[in-house]
Amino acid sequence: QVQLVESGGGVVQAGGSLTLSCTASGAFGDYNGYVMGWFRQGPGKVREFVASIRLNYDRTEYGGAVKDRFTIYRENAKNTVFLQMTNLKPEDTAVYSCSTGPYLRDSTDEREYSYWGQGTQVTVSS
Secondary structure, X not given: OEEEEEEOOEEXXXXXOEEEEEEEEEOOOOHHHEEEEEEEEOOOOXXXXXXXXXXXXXXXXXXXXXXXXXXXXXXXXXXXXXXXXXXXXXHHOEEEEEEXXXXXXXOOOHHHOOEXXXXXXXXXXX
16 A cells, blocks of 8 residues: 655745645555656546656656646655646646556556545635
8 A cells, every 4th residue: 555645735826836745655566666646626627637757767747737837856765756836827726636556558647546645725816
């Protein structure tokens, strides 16, 4: 079992920045075979892919709505992945959830992830 705990959510004005963190613990097995991802679900919307990072060689992917504004990176020593969000817009308002799973073929597909955090609320005011 793997446990994920997110933090860093809050309220920010449009144009501002926020950094979320996700700390993983538990029995990873082959740690380097895992992918860490961020998804979000806004009010009345379906959950959408935000960003992912493959732990074996740090390959990153981003959803189209956040590319060039958000950055995903990790700190190995603390088993923590960060999502740095800049130039935030009201449409970025959502519950952001961290996820992970081993040997994913498509890191943008939420169905491939095995473990999920509880989520953290991000609200961007106009």
